[in-house]
Amino acid sequence: MELSKNYIPGATEEKWYKHWMSKKYFKSLPVSEGGKPDGRLAFTVVIPPPNVTGVLHMGHTLNETVQDILVRKARMSGFNACWVPGSDHASIATEAKVVDMLKREKNIDKKDLSREEFLKYAFEWKEKYGNIIYSQIAKLGCSVDWDRVSFTMDDHYYKAVIKVFVDLYRKGLIYRGARMINWDPAAKTALSDEEVEYKDVTGKLYYIKYAIDGTQKAKGQEDPFIVIATQRPETIMGDVAVCANPYDERYMHLKGEKVIVPLINKVVPVIFDEYVDKDFGTGILKITPAHDINDFNIGLKYNLPVIDTLNDDGTLSEAAQIFIGEDRFVARKKIVEELRRKGLLVKEEEYETRLGYSQRTNVVAEPKISTQWFVKMKDLAQPALEAVTSGKVTIHPNEKFNATYKYWLENVKDWCISRQLWWGQQIPAWYDEEGNVYVGETEEEARKEMSNQKLPEREMLKAESSKLTRDEDVLDTWFSSWLWPIEVFKGITEPDNADINYYYPTSVVVTGQDIIFFWVARMIMAGMEYKHEKPFSDVYFTGMVRDKLGRKMSKSLGNSPDLLLLIHEYGADAVRFGIMISSPAGNDLLFDESSLEQGKHFNNKLWNAMKLLKMWEEGSKFKTESSEPKVGGSGEFAIQWFQNRLNEVRGEVEVLMSQFRLSEALKTIYSLIWDDYCSWFLEWIKPEYGKAVEQDVYEKAVSLFDELLQILHPFMPFITEEIYHLLKERKDDLTVKQFDPLQPAEKEWLLLGNKLKNVISAIRDARNKNNLKPKETVSLFIETNDPSSYDLLKDILAKQINADSIEFNKDPEASCIMTVAESEKIYIKSDVTIDAGVQKEKLTRDLNYLKGFLISVEKKLSNDRFVQNARPEVIELERKKKQDAEEKIKVIEQTLSVL
């Protein structure tokens, strides 16, 4: 067989994904359609549905990889693994993209389209980007069940959302009301508090003169005025009062006075409230209830009117009287200019402040009074809080996130769920001509609701015929996502179906920590409310993927790599490796392509190990008759040692995986394969040039490699499957091969293996330091108390350090290179002249280290309180350390004295 020099991932990956699909390995049994879960336990994961706003980025790559590792591991461990793929309609985000695309590509304004026409374009968009996302998920090798692909606006899903809305409304947990909400003037919709991101910005504080009303001029003062500081001079037209602290001496004289709002000359009262901080600004505050939450609250308290001077798109409204139709920021400049011209601007100063930005459109959010739909959160929050504090749901890494989660739920505020958009589930509320609202899953239901409310018969007749108008708004996208673990199994629309009963609660949800409130907390709420059961047992938070300078990945910085290009360049396995290798749960990950490079190298290492085995296979067939296989005890030793090493590592990996410490598990496997298998084991069993490997040894080497491939498979599925099949003819596939039970590791073999490694390293080091070329053959003389320990080792040792003979406790009778390993003195005899200085230097160095070490150990042991207090096994250990160090020192000193 012709094998390429290096591993080439592209075609191989495509081939295997197709094969796995054709074998339906990722298909979980649809219990509801009569399939039976054959007694296996379910391991369920629902994908955090990516938004159909665009393609997958590195954060998704990390998430999907983590999930695939967990799912594949579970599948190979005997679970009925079910990973549900899907995507999220992402109401506001997608609508913004579609609006933008229509304008740019087709020169169409949203306002010129009907709702239906717009939705047609939106669904086209969804189709396009949804498919790109799905193909990326497949390219990464994700073992999702494509027969279960779900979308948050699928028909049944849409119905589920509506059903939940109606249900919560009837329970009194959803209400409609006028509140101050955050308004997005670009998307022209309400936002939830969570959708507003606060950023530090340098703004300006303007100090503006307000004249004290002429009709009530304070006695004896010329042209009296007060100065008020504000960040938002463009809202002064909405002022309805000014407010000072009642204990502020400076403003006592204004009790009962009125002041004049500049430019529009409106007279407003002076009021007093302790809310005002005497020491900030000028100690006096303008009250603009329509445009600031604090002012709104004060307005409520003093029964002040609300004058909204802004339109929905952020331009000044008729109510502003001046600069009508100007954008709020343009108006600000013009008003400042006007004030300055009129001498009403006292000063302006730089001011560090925080502004809220819409998460989706990145414009400054506008506090606005508006009638919206809200979910009452307090009652829903309680069980969700309990689920985590009681440990039913475990967050990883919990130290970090439990507190955040708890704080949010304990202080949760009502959730604004209506959005003035078209892309999403339309709110199932209807209004009659008088503006009364009726909620039902359908118009008929709403109508019934209406007739129930209007008892008299005549009214009922009227109800049946009267005109009802449906609420135009749609629901917040998270109001659908929070049902995800339930409704992907139709747990809302067909409660108690076989699928949901089997697959719910799911096992683990893997997601970014940034959506802990948006999504995780709310899924737990929905789960507790609708299934009376947590939606998942574990939450695994990945960190944020940043570039190697620690910056967020973003399009504008151009530091967000294209996943498909990365897969093209490195292969999916290498991408998975690279992103996993340095990504402990919850820590941000500084993405650097050099780790993908490492993954690619690792692929190549595996590939070449396979090639070596194939070479041996062909060689041994060729030479079966003529050669006399010469692998006695040492081949056996190598196998025993590696088998036990493998058992040991499998145990470690099992523990790490169960703790979700995936990057450490991968590191451990990586080193087992690269160092222990390739660098040691394969070299130990490698035959002399031209000789064949013994059949038994070869076969054992292959089956050990099989085991390695299997442990690695969840992390790097493609190459492991490929090599598994290249090694041998197989009837099965690695993807569905079940793990054998763990075997305990026998310590004696491990110790012996370590001894061999240490001796080899010490001799190689000595050879290196003395400029002995690898080709120079040497003779070894070892001084040891236990020559028999070398029975199994000496053949390997001789081969590994290129020695033609090894003798024990015998005088080399010549000048030699000397070194020490495992407290044994080793003489290396060669024809090359020896530089005693080099040796002395190295030995002296070792000696100094050991002496220092010995002192620290002795200090402990001579301390009575240590001997009294420390655990016996610790003391024993220290004694052993002391003994070892003393022995080594003795040997080195002897050696040095000879030199």
Place this chain on the structure above:
RNA sequence: GGGAGCAUAGCUCAGUUGGUUUAGAGCAUCUGCCUUACCAGCAGAGGGUCCGCGGUUCGAACCCGUGUGCUCCCACCA
């Protein structure tokens, strides 16, 4: 303003109830090798006041306090 987390080699990070740790790995660096699987490799090496200070302890990278520097979350100071 409130809360959380982090600080270990040039870089990215391990270090799981304080004791095989005068601290480990990968990458990077340096030295030597075209050794018949792999130069995307092999064999080695160098590199650290475990952020500063104080405390607890027989013993601290680890526990406590404090300072400094980063990061994140929450909050209505114009």
